[in-house]
Amino acid sequence: MADYGHLVNDFTGEGVQIAALSVDDPERSRDLRARLALPYPLLTDPGRDVVRAWGLYNPKEAGGIARPATYLLGPGRTVLFRNIDEVAARAQPSEMLAYLREGKEPPARRLSPRLGDFAGSLVGMLRFGKRSPRQ
Amino acid sequence: MEREAAPALGETAPDFTLSDTEGASWHLDERVAQQRVLLVFYRGQW
Numbered sequence A: 001m002a003d004y005g006h007l008v009n010d011f012t013g014e015g016v017q018i019a020a021l022s023v024d025d026p027e028r029s030r031d032l033r034a035r036l037a038l039p040y041p042l043l044t045d046p047g048r049d050v051v052r053a054w055g056l057y058n059p060k061e062a063g064g065i066a067r068p069a070t071y072l073l074g075p076g077r078t079v080l081f082r083n084i085d086e087v088a089a090r091a092q093p094s095e096m097l098a099y100l101r102e103g104k105e106p107p108a109r110r111l112s113p114r115l116g117d118f119a120g121s122l123v124g125m126l127r128f129g130k131r132s133p134r135q
Numbered sequence B: 001m002e003r004e005a006a007p008a009l010g011e012t013a014p015d016f017t018l019s020d021t022e023g024a025s026w027h028l029d030e031r032v033a034q035q036r037v038l039l040v041f042y043r044g045q046w
Helices: A002-006 A008-013 A026-035 A049-053 A093-102 A118-124 B028-034
Strands: A016-022 A042-044 A069-074 A078-084 B017-020 B025-027 B036-041
Touching: A002 A008, A002 A093, A008 A016, A008 A093, A016 B028, A026 A042, A069 A093, A069 B028, B025 B028, B028 B036
Parallel strands: A016 A042, A016 B036
Antiparallel strands: A042 B017, A069 A078, A069 B036, B017 B025
C-alpha cells in the first residue's frame, strides 16, 4: 500500500491511475489512508458486492474479506494484467512498473516472509500469488 | 451476482461504482475511459 504511494508519480507517468479497494468501512479506510499518507483513493466495499462480483470474495476469513489481488485494466475494463494471492507470495510495485515500462513479467512467485509486525501486515495486504496464464 | 472465478487476462472485468474515503463516487468505467487503472484489492483490517 505504502509502496504504491511512494511510486504513484511513476505510475502516473506511465498513464496509470491507482486505486485500492477493501471491505473495510469508510472510517477504517480513512484512518489507514491518513496513517500511510496514501496519495490514491481507497474505495470501500463494506457490502462485499464488488469483491463478490469480481470472484475475489473470501468468506473463510474474518467475516468475509477480499482476496489480495492486483489488476491492471485498460479501455473497456479489459484485464491487461492480474495477480491474485493464492499462495504466500507477492509482487512489488517496482515490478509492476518494470512490467508497464518494458513489458517485463514480474518475477516468478516467491515465498513471502512470515508477517508478524504491523508494518509487515500492511505490506502483506499487497501479497499476490499466481501469475496470469499467458495465452 | 457472484462469480466463480476472478476475471482472467483479456476478459472484461465487472463494472462498479464505489465511494472513496472522502465520500466521492468512483466509477470504474469512467476511469478506464481516461487512463489505465491499477486496482489493488487488499485484505483490510475489517
